Amino acid sequence: MNNIVTVFEHDSIYINKGYPKLTLEEFKALQLFHKEKNFPYYDLVNKGVRFCEYVGVLQVGKLTIEVLPKTDRNNDTKYWRSLLIDMLKSSGIFDTKAPTSAQLKLKSNFVLNHYFEMFISEVEQLLHYGLIKRYRKTEQNSFSLKGKLLFSKHLSSNFVHHERFYVQHAIYDYEHLFNQVLLKTLCLLRHINFKHKLSGRLATLILNFPELKDIKVSESTFENILYDRKNQGYQKAIEIAKLLLLNYHPDINGGRNHVLALMFDMNQLWEKFVLKALQRNNDGKFNIYGQTSKKFWKTKGGKIKNMKPDIVIESREQQFYILDTKWKNIGESYPSDDDLRQMFTYHKYHKHAHVFLVYPGERYKILRGAFMNELVNHEESKNQCSIIKVMISRGNAIGQKELAEKIFEFIEI
Numbered sequence: 001m002n003n004i005v006t007v008f009e010h011d012s013i014y015i016n017k018g019y020p021k022l023t024l025e026e027f028k029a030l031q032l033f034h035k036e037k038n039f040p041y042y043d044l045v046n047k048g049v050r051f052c053e054y055v056g057v058l059q060v061g062k063l064t065i066e067v068l069p070k071t072d073r074n075n076d077t078k079y080w081r082s083l084l085i086d087m088l089k090s091s092g093i094f095d096t097k098a099p100t101s102a103q104l105k106l107k108s109n110f111v112l113n114h115y116f117e118m119f120i121s122e123v124e125q126l127l128h129y130g131l132i133k134r135y136r137k138t139e140q141n142s143f144s145l146k147g148k149l150l151f152s153k154h155l156s157s158n159f160v161h162h163e164r165f166y167v168q169h170a171i172y173d174y175e176h177l178f179n180q181v182l183l184k185t186l187c188l189l190r191h192i193n194f195k196h197k198l199s200g201r202l203a204t205l206i207l208n209f210p211e212l213k214d215i216k217v218s219e220s221t222f223e224n225i226l227y228d229r230k231n232q233g234y235q236k237a238i239e240i241a242k243l244l245l246l247n248y249h250p251d252i253n254g255g256r257n258h259v260l261a262l263m264f265d266m267n268q269l270w271e272k273f274v275l276k277a278l279q280r281n282n283d284g285k286f287n288i289y290g291q292t293s294k295k296f297w298k299t300k301g302g303k304i305k306n307m308k309p310d311i312v313i314e315s316r317e318q319q320f321y322i323l324d325t326k327w328k329n330i331g332e333s334y335p336s337d338d339d340l341r342q343m344f345t346y347h348k349y350h351k352h353a354h355v356f357l358v359y360p361g362e363r364y365k366i367l368r369g370a371f372m373n374e375l376v377n378h379e380e381s382k383n384q385c386s387i388i389k390v391m392i393s394r395g396n397a398i399g400q401k402e403l404a405e406k407i408f409e410f411i412e413i
Contacts, residue, residue: 086395
């Protein structure tokens with residue numbers, strides 16, 4: 001069985017103190033991985049690692065490190081795991097079409113197992129309805145003339161074998177990129193999965209899968225995949241396969257400390273969660289956009305820098321509101337100078353829009369403010385820069401609806 005460790009973002013674990021502890025072998029594997037990949041998931045400290053703002057799962061050999069988000073003193077891992085999974089689901093990352101997904105015990109399980117279970121459920125559904133076949137061209141030296149005779153190869157290959165024909169012809173079978181990616185992922189899961197409950201389902205799937213040639217995968221493999229009406233059912237399984245295959249890093253030294261890194265930037269996840277909440281609960285009063293680009297700075301040589309506020313809301317009266325999400329609990333303190341300067345820039349470059357910093361908090365609250373140079377005759381400017389704190393005790397649809405309603409209420413006051 002693998003060793004499962006749960007920590008929170010910005011926590012540290014060491015080989016010589018505290019709990020949980022790393023073994024020397026595990027620490028060396030994390031050291032090597034950090035050196036080779038230079039990933040931002042954690043920093044190396046004296047005889048340990050310190051995690052950053054990324055959350056999710058790191059699997060090193062038989063060690064699984066689950067990194068959970070946290071914004072207050074509550075150390076209940078079940079609570080934060082449930083919240084993280086709800087946020088991933090609400091943001092579309094844990095979206096799945098498999099009917100069995102509704103029966104998964106998502107909130108009581110470890111994050112890594114969700115990827116495994118979701119992928120297995122998707123592939124089970126594809127096998128149930130039947131994998132798709134495609135035509136592919138193949139070349140072979142055959143005893144019968146079928147398809148197209150490749151004359152130059154035929155002469156070079158069959159100079160003394162006049163009974164053979166070097167031909168190219170089409171075969172209609174299961175050997176194509178979609179099925180090859182799925183089979184490669186199933187084999188990977190069999191190699192790294194330590195959960196006995198899934199072993200039987202994995203073995204059954206691999207047994208029932210057609211024999212296919214192994215392929216090497218990279219980013220370009222998935223960039224070349226195009227979906228149509230016939231293969232649309234593969235999309236969710238392929239998306240999960242991409243996550244697993246591209247984030248798996250085998251131990252090239254022949255050891256057993258392979259690394260699987262499925263990590264999310266919590267700032268980006270928080271931004272996406274708030275954006276989806278607002279878009280899903282918009283009653284038509286607003287147009288809501290994410291990451292709207294606007295030209296900001298240009299060099300003499302023509303290089304252009306753009307600014308991209310997290311969320312832009314436009315009312316029917318063409319009133320603009322800019323929301324910038326920050327995943328940190330500022331308590332009763334105030335935003336940093338850098339955050340305020342950033343909001344001032346958004347305010348100036350978006351038609352003097354009202355700007356809001358959105359933080360997670362223990363209750364819903366708005367703190368009104370305004371930029372000093374916008375104060376005229378000691379009267380408060382209508383062009384505000386305000387702080388919104390929102391509760392995230394529930395990351396599901398109910399929690400998203402409540403969050404959206406409160407934000408809409410705050411920005412319109």
